[in-house]
Amino acid sequence: MQRNDREFFNALAESWDTTRAHDPARLRELIARTGIGSGDTVLDIGCGTGVLIPFLRERVGDSGCVLGIDIADNMVELAAGKLARFDNVAVRRADIMEFSTDCQFQHVTCLNFFPHIQDRPTFLRKVIGEWLAPGGTLHVFHDISRARVNAIHGESKTVKEDRLPPCGEVGELFRAAGFILEACFETDESYFVQGRKPAMP
């Protein structure tokens, strides 16, 4: 049977914020590493219920903006409800592999999302070729360890093959796509890979 990510994540949406409690201090610590600052523009891919977006909004302030994208309608609906108070935040439903926009962003963030991408080289080529502005950065991060991500996915029929590789392997994929690798580490409680699109082609 063909895999249906939209249906799978739609079913998880309602309980996501309670079953998958995120530690605000850890999210702030990870975001502090990204260099996202006042006035910046950010594309948050696989935003889910919008967990990361208030923290991104905190960094970009009133003058920046944040766009969240998610494939699951129920995730998007919950995120949009929670974030309605911000007029410089938007959330859209789309399969990121089919997403296109006229805008280019200074940062692309992926919190707990990267394992769900099947064709990672194509995804990274789209990030660098279409969505990131010259000099912009891509941040792939997790607020739990790689072992825990893979254990959680291993228990699921739908996403059991969605493995998070050692960060060095993801770093090599970044380099192969044309990124300058700026950070690459993993610990018992987090995972972080950051690449920069060259400012000049």
Ligand SMILES: C[S@@+](CC[C@H](N)C(=O)[O-])C[C@H]1O[C@@H](n2cnc3c(N)ncnc32)[C@H](O)[C@@H]1O
């Ligand atoms: C593990 S959840 C993470 C959600 C959120 N970033 C967080 O950390 O709470 C992964 C999210 O990616 C979304 N997703 C999966 N495949 C996608 C795709 N091809 N395009 C856009 N979103 C996708 C799912 O709907 C889900 O909300």
